[in-house]
Each structure stands twice: as structure tokens, then as C-alpha cells.
Amino acid sequence: MAGSLKLVCTALQRQWFHTAGCHFKGRTGAEHLWLTRHLKDPFVKAAKMENYRCRSAFKLLEMNERHQILRPGLRVLDCGAAPGAWSQVAVQSVNARGTDPRSPVGFVLGVDLLHITPLEGATFLCPADVTDPSTVQRILELLPGGRADVILSDMAPNATGIRNLDHDKLISLCLSLLGMVSDILHPGGTLLCKTWAGSQSQGFQKRLSREFQNTRTIKPEASRKESSEVYLLATQFHSRKGPGTR
Template sequence: MAGSWKLVGASLRRHRFHTVGSHCKARTGAEHLWLTRQLKDPFVKAAKVESYRCRSAFKLLEMDARHRILRPGLRVLDCGAAPGAWSQVAVQRVNAAGADPGSPAGFVLGVDLLHISALEGATFLCPADVTDPKTFQRIQELLPGGRADVILSDMAPNATGIRGLDHDRLIGLCLSLLDMAADILHPGGAFLCKTWAGSQSHRLQKRLTEEFQRTRTLKPEASRKDSAEVYLLATQYRGVQGARKG
């Protein structure tokens, strides 16, 4: 797996953006700054070269290469899956499309409020709110055996511009997924979620420490340095006794 990330790095070194000033004319200041950043971002270019739906694929590729989150045969629930880049990586890593006949075939289920274009090897439930009880029931029906071995979440709430409020809402989403894990995450499974540092982070960390044997905080290279996002990886799920928490 580590070798795979080195190959990605080699791709990034081979395919760099050149400055294209003419493309930035007649735009607002905000649009100009966004486009300039995209033009200079090697991960944007690499995503196109490697046919990933967006640059976030490289975040999961790196984290998986270093921590072996995904393996052939595993069942994966990808929350906040649109546009499908993490599901692309998951399909490859768990052999969900059966590309490697010598390895067990896994399963990938992606859920999002937004539409997700079809992807071979993945099942998409959209538009759907992963925190809605009806969606939860459908997730259980679609997952083989009603269980997932890995829960992935690159979800984020629509930004209000109020940092504290946005942080609280994202922590709330992550905690909702942990509530769901009580009924669908297989013992020994893994949970990977995006979060933003803030005053409520300790609540999420506490839950992860209680319910998993090991937790790590990750900041992959593809996560922009000026971004407050970090990823929490929890492994070896202990399981939670009783019904799903409210």
C-alpha cells in the first residue's frame, strides 16, 4: 500500500500546472483566487490524470496506504460520498467490482444528499440524508448482512461562515454516525471521519476512545495546509451494547 502512495506522488511530480494567466481575466476577486489555487494545485491535475472525480481521492489514498483501512472483501459505507471520489478508491481497494478474481470481492455503499453518477462496483443511495431513520433502514437493507466493516465520512455541513457554529454542526454529524455504528459497524471495524478543530472536538474524541481500541489524528498531504480539517481514524471497534443511541 505504501508503494501505491509513492506512485501517486510520482504522478504528482510528473503532472504540474503551468500558470495560465489568460484564463483568470474578467473574473471577480474571489473567483480569481479560487481559480489560481486550482491551477497551482497538483492534486487537481493528478485527479484528472488518474481519472478520479475530485482531488479528495488522494486524501483517502494516502491515509489508506499508511494505515491499511481498506482491504479486499470488506464492506464499506461511504457517507457524504458525492461526487464519488472516495467511493472510487474504496471500490479499487476492497475489490468491489471484482477486478481481481484471485481476491475476495467487497462492497461499497455511498450515501449523499446530492446526486452521484453511477460507478461500477458501487451502490449509491441518493439523494438521501444519512441521519434520517428511513435512510438508516435502507442502509441496513443494502449492506450485505446489514453490516459494514468500514465507515468513511468526508461529510461537512453547508458552511454558514460562523466558524464555531460550523464546527459544532460537523461534530454533531460525526456523533450521529457513531450512533449509527452501534447497529451497523462490525466488531473490529474502522471509522474514518473528517472534522474541524474546535471547542467540541473533545466530545468526539471521547466517544471514539470509548468505543474503539485505537484512535489517530491524520492530516494527509492533499488536505490543504490552510484548511482546519483533520481526519480521525478509529480502529478495532469494540461495539456498543444495547439499542442505537438517541
């Protein structure tokens, strides 16, 4: 994580003890526990300070800083985009607003089942199911050249609290996304997707390795330590449908 972000988070942690007390009145034990974690979380505070829509922005910021996933001029498909924090990071990183006249202008398309508040520099397709063939067709129509250079996925199913079941459901969602990659991703492109660690993780990573030249598992600092959440980064996609267009 960048040193400046660490300084921001440290300062915000110090402020927490002065503001937390009023939030706990009349809360149940479970609500009290959730609020304690939420209010003490430096990334929640930092997201407000930096005007990101939620703390998950810092996961992508960190992964992008370490692995150079995004750069000016790239076309990005953000799956499971609501509330739009990853799209915010992508818009900045690919110069989608054209704010840097010296750099190529990228494109960001976000898709989600939920409504997403409009964001300058991004196009949102919502409500829409990214696994629906009609949605895929609309994605291809909206992407410049009909292809994405990077697919981001922070998608997750509604959690049941049963770890193995939730893991299986998320892997199924990831496999559905992988099945669309050949239609959407430009040759040499990148896929970054969230998974929950579990029995099927290794098998899914093997599937990725057949489609991409390189794969790795990432656990960003902004991902809570108690969470089984990890991200799989796959680069250099091997197209099965020819060179595509640019």
C-alpha cells in the same frame, strides 16, 4: 504519499504556468484567488490524470496506504459520498468489481443528499439523509449481512464562514453518525470521519475512544494546509449489540 504520486504532482505543477493565463480574464479578485489556488493545486491535476472524480480521492488513498483501512472483501459504507471519489478508491481497494479473481470481493455503498453519478462496483443511495432512521434501515437492507466493516465519512455541513459555528455543526453531524455505528458497524470494524479542528474536537475523540479500541488524528498531505480539516481514524469497534452477522 507514494513516490509515484509525488512525481505526477510535480510534473503537473510545472505545466500550470503554461495554461493558467486564459482562465483569469474578467474575474473578480476573489474568483482570481480561488482559480489560482485551484489551477495550481497538483491534486486537482492529478485527479484529472488518474480519472478520479475530485481531488479528495488522494486523501483516502494516502490514509489507506499508511493505515491499511481498506482491503479486498470488506463491506464499506461511504457517507457523504458525492461526487464519488472516495467510493472510487474503495471499489478498487476492496475488489468490489471482482477484477482480481484471486481476492475476495467486497461491497461499497455510498450515501449522500446529492445525486451521485453511477459507478461500476458501487451501489448509491441518493438523495438520502444518512441520519434519517428510514435511510439507516435501507442501508442495513443493502449491506451484505446487514453490517459494514468500514464506515467512511467525508461529510460536512454547508459552511457559513463562521469558524466556531461550522465546527459545532460538523461535530454534531459526526455525533449523529457515531450514534448509528452500533446499528451498522461489524464488531472490530473501522470508522474514518472528517472533522474541523476546534473546541469540541477533544470531546468527540473521547467519545470515540469509548466505542473503539484505538483512535488517532490524521492530516493527509492532500488536505490543504490552511484548512482546519483533520480526520479521525477509529479502529476495533466494541459492539454493544452482540456479534452481528457476517
